[in-house]
Amino acid sequence: MSADMTAHTPTIVLVGHGMVGQRFLEALADRGVTERARIVVLCEEPRPAYDRVQLTSYFSGKTPDDLSMVEAGFMEKHGIELYVGDPAESVDREARTVTARSGQVFAYDSLVLATGSYPFVPPVPGKDARGCFVYRTIEDLLAIEEYAKTATTGAVVGGGLLGLEAAGALKGLGLDTHVVEFAPRLMPVQVDEGGGAALLRTIERMGLTVHTGTGTQEVVTADGAVTGMKLSDGSELATDMVVFSAGVRPRDQLARDCGLAVGERGGIAVDELCRTSDPAVFAIGECALASDGRVYGLVAPGYEMAQTAASTIADETVDGFTGADMSTKLKLLGVDVASFGDAHGTAEGCLDVVYSDSRSGVYKKLVISGEGVLLGGVLVGDAEQYGLLRPLTGTVPPVSPEQLVLPAGAGAPVALGPSALPDDAVICSCHNVTKHAIGQCSSLPEVKKCTKAGTGCGSCVKVIEKLLPAAEDKGLCGCFSYTRSELYEIARTLRVTSFAALLDSHGRDEAKGGEGCEVCKPTVGSILASLAPVLGIGGYILDGEQASLQDTNDHFLANMQRNGSYSVVPRIPGGEITPEKLIVIGEVARDFGLYTKITGGQRIDLFGARVDQLPSIWTRLVDAGFESGHAYGKSLRTVKSCVGQTWCRYGVQDSVKTAIQLELRYRGLRSPHKLKSAVSGCARECAEAQSKDFGVIATANGWNLYVGGNGGATPRHADLLAQDLSDAELVRLIDRFLMFYIRTADRLERTSTWLERLEGGLDHLKDVVVHDSLGLCDELEALMAAHVEGYQDEWAQTLDDPDRLRRFVSFVNAPDAPDPSVRFVPERDQIKPDLTILTLGPTITTLEGASS
Numbered sequence: 001m002s003a004d005m006t007a008h009t010p011t012i013v014l015v016g017h018g019m020v021g022q023r024f025l026e027a028l029a030d031r032g033v034t035e036r037a038r039i040v041v042l043c044e045e046p047r048p049a050y051d052r053v054q055l056t057s058y059f060s061g062k063t064p065d066d067l068s069m070v071e072a073g074f075m076e077k078h079g080i081e082l083y084v085g086d087p088a089e090s091v092d093r094e095a096r097t098v099t100a101r102s103g104q105v106f107a108y109d110s111l112v113l114a115t116g117s118y119p120f121v122p123p124v125p126g127k128d129a130r131g132c133f134v135y136r137t138i139e140d141l142l143a144i145e146e147y148a149k150t151a152t153t154g155a156v157v158g159g160g161l162l163g164l165e166a167a168g169a170l171k172g173l174g175l176d177t178h179v180v181e182f183a184p185r186l187m188p189v190q191v192d193e194g195g196g197a198a199l200l201r202t203i204e205r206m207g208l209t210v211h212t213g214t215g216t217q218e219v220v221t222a223d224g225a226v227t228g229m230k231l232s233d234g235s236e237l238a239t240d241m242v243v244f245s246a247g248v249r250p251r252d253q254l255a256r257d258c259g260l261a262v263g264e265r266g267g268i269a270v271d272e273l274c275r276t277s278d279p280a281v282f283a284i285g286e287c288a289l290a291s292d293g294r295v296y297g298l299v300a301p302g303y304e305m306a307q308t309a310a311s312t313i314a315d316e317t318v319d320g321f322t323g324a325d326m327s328t329k330l331k332l333l334g335v336d337v338a339s340f341g342d343a344h345g346t347a348e349g350c351l352d353v354v355y356s357d358s359r360s361g362v363y364k365k366l367v368i369s370g371e372g373v374l375l376g377g378v379l380v381g382d383a384e385q386y387g388l389l390r391p392l393t394g395t396v397p398p399v400s401p402e403q404l405v406l407p408a409g410a411g412a413p414v415a416l417g418p419s420a421l422p423d424d425a426v427i428c429s430c431h432n433v434t435k436h437a438i439g440q441c442s443s444l445p446e447v448k449k450c451t452k453a454g455t456g457c458g459s460c461v462k463v464i465e466k467l468l469p470a471a472e473d474k475g476l477c478g479c480f481s482y483t484r485s486e487l488y489e490i491a492r493t494l495r496v497t498s499f500a501a502l503l504d505s506h507g508r509d510e511a512k513g514g515e516g517c518e519v520c521k522p523t524v525g526s527i528l529a530s531l532a533p534v535l536g537i538g539g540y541i542l543d544g545e546q547a548s549l550q551d552t553n554d555h556f557l558a559n560m561q562r563n564g565s566y567s568v569v570p571r572i573p574g575g576e577i578t579p580e581k582l583i584v585i586g587e588v589a590r591d592f593g594l595y596t597k598i599t600g601g602q603r604i605d606l607f608g609a610r611v612d613q614l615p616s617i618w619t620r621l622v623d624a625g626f627e628s629g630h631a632y633g634k635s636l637r638t639v640k641s642c643v644g645q646t647w648c649r650y651g652v653q654d655s656v657k658t659a660i661q662l663e664l665r666y667r668g669l670r671s672p673h674k675l676k677s678a679v680s681g682c683a684r685e686c687a688e689a690q691s692k693d694f695g696v697i698a699t700a701n702g703w704n705l706y707v708g709g710n711g712g713a714t715p716r717h718a719d720l721l722a723q724d725l726s727d728a729e730l731v732r733l734i735d736r737f738l739m740f741y742i743r744t745a746d747r748l749e750r751t752s753t754w755l756e757r758l759e760g761g762l763d764h765l766k767d768v769v770v771h772d773s774l775g776l777c778d779e780l781e782a783l784m785a786a787h788v789e790g791y792q793d794e795w796a797q798t799l800d801d802p803d804r805l806r807r808f809v810s811f812v813n814a815p816d817a818p819d820p821s822v823r824f825v826p827e828r829d830q831i832k833p834d835l836t837i838l839t840l841g842p843t844i845t846t847l848e849g850a851s852s
Helices: 003-008 019-030 055-060 138-148 161-172 193-205 253-257 299-313 386-392 401-405 435-439 444-451 461-467 484-494 499-506 520-535 545-549 579-592 611-623 655-666 727-744 751-757 761-769 777-790 794-799
Strands: 011-015 038-043 080-084 088-092 097-100 105-107 110-113 117-119 132-134 153-157 176-181 209-212 216-222 225-231 236-238 241-244 248-250 281-283 328-332 335-341 351-357 362-368 374-380 426-428 566-568 595-598 604-609 636-641 675-680 694-699 702-707 719-725 824-827 830-833 836-840 843-846
Touching: 011 019, 011 105, 019 038, 019 299, 055 138, 055 161, 088 253, 110 299, 132 138, 138 161, 138 241, 153 161, 161 176, 161 241, 193 209, 193 335, 193 351, 193 362, 193 374, 225 241, 281 299, 335 386, 351 401, 362 401, 374 386, 386 426, 386 461, 426 435, 426 461, 435 444, 435 461, 444 461, 484 499, 484 520, 484 727, 499 520, 499 545, 520 545, 520 777, 566 611, 579 595, 579 604, 579 611, 595 830, 604 611, 611 794, 636 655, 655 675, 655 694, 655 727, 694 727, 702 727, 719 727, 719 761, 727 751, 727 761, 727 777, 751 761, 761 777
Parallel strands: 011 038, 011 110, 038 080, 110 281, 132 241, 153 176, 153 241, 176 209, 636 675, 675 694
Antiparallel strands: 088 097, 097 105, 117 248, 216 225, 225 236, 328 335, 335 374, 351 362, 351 836, 362 374, 566 604, 595 604, 694 702, 702 719, 824 830, 836 843
16 A cells, blocks of 8 residues: 555554454445555454364464454455554554554544453462463463473362363373362353352263362462462362463453553443444454443353444444343353353342253243243253254243243243244344344355354354255265265274264364264264274273263263163063073162063163162173163164973974074164164064064064164054075074164164165165175175174273273262262152152142142
């Protein structure tokens, strides 16, 4: 730009280039200001704006470049002068100049301060010792990562949003991690006492130790390095490093130095147009004290301020910034946490509708007025409805509030979709985008490009997708464009041995380097478990990365029940059991106070175990010769049998022996969905083999094999695949059938649905597994042989390893304490769960109908 042009061109200087600063530049470009003004940006950090909301994803594999908020070529396209690593040092308001650290002086017509905030570090002794860090920038993360290589224990001071992010990072770096929060609960600003309790329980279950209601008095050091902490409750904590994340303060020193008005507690005072006490100077984002007297620490209000300042500078008519919605939805340590509206119920006469399942970490509270208007809410552990509830705030929902918080099965079904929202409902609060605006687009990329909705915190994306026309995308989920069967082939042929490697190499571009989602993680976990013997990776599902991929039940190798207790189901192959083993089961049930039930799968379920009791129960059962029945996994459950020719006068084959052989062969086989089987000793079919995924019926000449059957809600009669098979032929065909199903089925697809979907149906299946039309049979048999050879009982593997046993506690910081929320009441000489499921105001309603 020539000197002549500069002299006649207004100059806008932006101090600070964070997320809000970048949004301001985009707003200027959208209004054509960059075409008629010189834009100078002074950036303190050594890189352009990056996504600070997703900062922790750096530890999941994202690079600093991945986190960049600046589209390639944006600065050059709009002629913006960006100076990184060169912050503003002083402002001369009279001369209207800014001096940078490099010594350069920039004249301005409009100055915009977007200096953000700085981490608050409590003034305690030792806070500057080696091993003390803050958690704010990429440089902070790089320093933490390097220091953690020589540390074993870390402590985070602060249990708010960023504090829990920091704790997750330390945990991911392999450190025993503590969180110290002065308030009586975690995330005290966003969630109430009930939500904090649910969050605490879930986080402790992940292996973190939490200290609430106590502060840091001193950082203990030796030779200048951190060795521990002294807390205000008198306790001491041994730690190798400390991360301070106890809140932030507005960075307003530059404004103070040049005489701009600031708030009593900090923040650059601005009016509704984001102008400071000097009309030529604006302040936006976390450094600004808005006209309503608040400093906003969320990105959405900062974006609104950026839009307001840009419109004012462009001489556009603007309503002004008078305050913002503080609703937020985050995933902290894998836990969904959301709050919206009057989350703490401060309105006079309001009522709370609460669903709380503290054992599973789910807490939902809606705040409603006496007239039924939704005022706000808190969601912990399950925030699926956030995208719909937040836009409904201030209205009377189309269904009762009880229906909005109760889980499926505990209340009437709720069909509350985007159609329930008015056109003026704000779907994306980060960019203030309405339902109507989204409806003008036809795809998610178009929405993001035209409205920027979904490019902020991302919590609105699910609702946006529901508002758009259904797209033909056969991908597994938003992370993978491949189907489950395609991912299986990729992992098998390319010998991909981890979820992270598969996501980075074959995930969608926007998902690479991320953590995956609730759909793809267990799906890939199952694929890797199925292929573990041939890929040469450990088959134990709770080791390393595999543990983070598992569904809830697999996390503790037992089925979670509705009150947070677990059921234990030992394998009883073919339904055959000795009196001695029956006695052991009875003694275990009696000694641990468990509810017992004989199931349709010919085994005995033991209900009501606390998580800390599981290893002790397994020890008794394993010592007696039992092993896991895999009732918790997507794998083989049972192979039922009748008594066969050994006892029955109609039997023509030994069905019990065959059932036992099949169950022991296929036990632990991870598959797209659960597998059930049965063997009947004659055509009278007492074992109901034709309602199973694979069923066997004896004939005078051998065995008939049926496949693709299903009971349950959508029963399907199995199809005859082959008949009059010898024992060896039967096993060989089942091997091929199961491995072909595992190889080609979709996620959570039973064999009945898979067979009906399979192109060519039963005839094609016969061609492949009976006639070997694709030449796959040797490979399918080899895969099964590897599974059989590599099988190990997961209960026994756990009991043999003290490190694996550490996860089986109710409370990490009190491993011997039972969970007081797991309660029972007597019924028919046994027990059943005592459940509290709904609170309306001060009244507690339980499933028993009792109130207190």
